[in-house]
Amino acid sequence: MSFFGKLKQRLTKSSSRIEDGLDAIVEDGGEVEATEPAEVEAPQTPASPPAQEAAPAAAEKAPEPEAEAAKPGFFGRLMGRTDTAPAAREVTRRVLDDDMLEQLEELLIASDMGVETATRVTANIAEGRYGKKLSTDEIKGLLAAEVARIMENVAKPLPIYAKKPQVVLVVGVNGSGKTTTIGKLASQFRAAGKSVVIAAGDTFRAAAVEQLQVWGERAGVPVLTAPEGSDPASLAFDAMTRAEADGADLLLIDTAGRLQNRSDLMEELAKIVRVIRKKDETAPHNTLLVLDATTGQNALNQVATFGELADVSGLVMTKLDGTAKGGVLVALADRFGLPIHAIGVGEQIDDLQAFDPEDFAKALTGHDA
Numbered sequence: 001m002s003f004f005g006k007l008k009q010r011l012t013k014s015s016s017r018i019e020d021g022l023d024a025i026v027e028d029g030g031e032v033e034a035t036e037p038a039e040v041e042a043p044q045t046p047a048s049p050p051a052q053e054a055a056p057a058a059a060e061k062a063p064e065p066e067a068e069a070a071k072p073g074f075f076g077r078l079m080g081r082t083d084t085a086p087a088a089r090e091v092t093r094r095v096l097d098d099d100m101l102e103q104l105e106e107l108l109i110a111s112d113m114g115v116e117t118a119t120r121v122t123a124n125i126a127e128g129r130y131g132k133k134l135s136t137d138e139i140k141g142l143l144a145a146e147v148a149r150i151m152e153n154v155a156k157p158l159p160i161y162a163k164k165p166q167v168v169l170v171v172g173v174n175g176s177g178k179t180t181t182i183g184k185l186a187s188q189f190r191a192a193g194k195s196v197v198i199a200a201g202d203t204f205r206a207a208a209v210e211q212l213q214v215w216g217e218r219a220g221v222p223v224l225t226a227p228e229g230s231d232p233a234s235l236a237f238d239a240m241t242r243a244e245a246d247g248a249d250l251l252l253i254d255t256a257g258r259l260q261n262r263s264d265l266m267e268e269l270a271k272i273v274r275v276i277r278k279k280d281e282t283a284p285h286n287t288l289l290v291l292d293a294t295t296g297q298n299a300l301n302q303v304a305t306f307g308e309l310a311d312v313s314g315l316v317m318t319k320l321d322g323t324a325k326g327g328v329l330v331a332l333a334d335r336f337g338l339p340i341h342a343i344g345v346g347e348q349i350d351d352l353q354a355f356d357p358e359d360f361a362k363a364l365t366g367h368d369a
């Protein structure tokens with residue numbers, strides 16, 4: 001299945017929330033209008049049976065072929081509809097007025113976009129369209145374009161530097177998916193021919209260390225550990241030494257996520273940074289904050305807090321599969337502008353994907369044209 005298809009399926013809850021909400025908003029006070037007969041578009045469509053719809057989407061990963069693949073699916077569905085639907089399709093349109101804008105804003109807030117972002121997005125949609133009639137599809141398209149515009153600025157893969165080893169410090173609260181993300185990253189870099197070393201820096205939690213070892217084995221990457229309760233900074237130093245000796249391309253350092261002891265954690269992270277800088281004063285080259293998308297608005301607080309604890313350079317959003325909280329990514333992008341390097345869409349090793357703003361916008365809004 002294509003990435004977009006997969007993501008859409010996984011974001012289905014938030015998407016259907018927005019979709020259903022938009023339908024309800026337009027129907028509330030909208031008027032049914034007859035549009036052009038659907039046959040107008042049908043003759044231009046390749047004659048593909050509806051059963052083939054899933055096939056093109058299954059094939060590619062690259063964005064361009066996908067965009068092309070989306071068209072036959074869309075037109076295919078239109079054709080499918082003409083078989084059963086009356087010759088003239090009906091569409092409900094509603095005049096864009098204050099009431100409708102307010103409902104739209106509430107819907108976006110409910111889908112976790114946050115008040116500020118929801119207000120801005122709604123205002124942008126309204127600009128030049130106030131008093132005009134809009135259908136659900138048209139609003140979805142406008143919303144998708146707005147979301148994509150905001151997200152475009154933050155969709156950036158993890159920058160790779162010539163520096164060896166490139167040190168990536170991974171921070172985030174316990175359970176956000178740090179271990180899993182490190183495992184997935186290690187595996188992807190290995191597959192790209194890079195040599196990787198992992199440091200299991202959450203030395204206070206034996207279970208976290210064990211889990212990282214399992215991921216290291218899966219990815220074929222050495223995982224450096226230290227006795228339970230020992231100083232993570234000392235492990236980080238040893239890991240730097242090992243990575244340098246091995247000529248490793250990347251050193252991924254896991255860290256603790258005990259936010260309840262904020263000052264301890266801050267000191268711990270600062271010490272790790274101090275120590276690795278003894279070996280390379282430009283390290284860490286990336287400080288990745290791993291955020292669990294299912295925490296919704298709480299993700300915003302975590303960015304603010306970790307921004308103070310560590311010099312966060314980019315984000316990985318995990319658990320986007322099956323969450324109704326995808327809207328929080330828009331709020332994050334709008335408020336902090338930190339790059340989103342990747343998104344986690346499952347628990348398996350290959351479930352870490354590049355972040356594609358347009359695919360995301362389509363999946364979030366249910367806009368598939």
Ligand SMILES: Nc1nc2c(ncn2[C@@H]2O[C@H](COP(=O)(O)OP(=O)(O)OP(=O)(O)O)[C@@H](O)[C@H]2O)c(=O)[nH]1
Nearest residue numbers: 174175176177178179180208318319344345346347
């Ligand atoms: N569905 C889904 N689950 C994920 C994803 N990323 C991580 N998980 C799961 O989330 C749980 C926590 O992930 P961990 O990687 O252990 O999180 P952590 O931040 O290292 O947490 P600690 O080990 O408690 O410090 C695990 O059950 C993972 O399988 C994702 O993208 N999608």
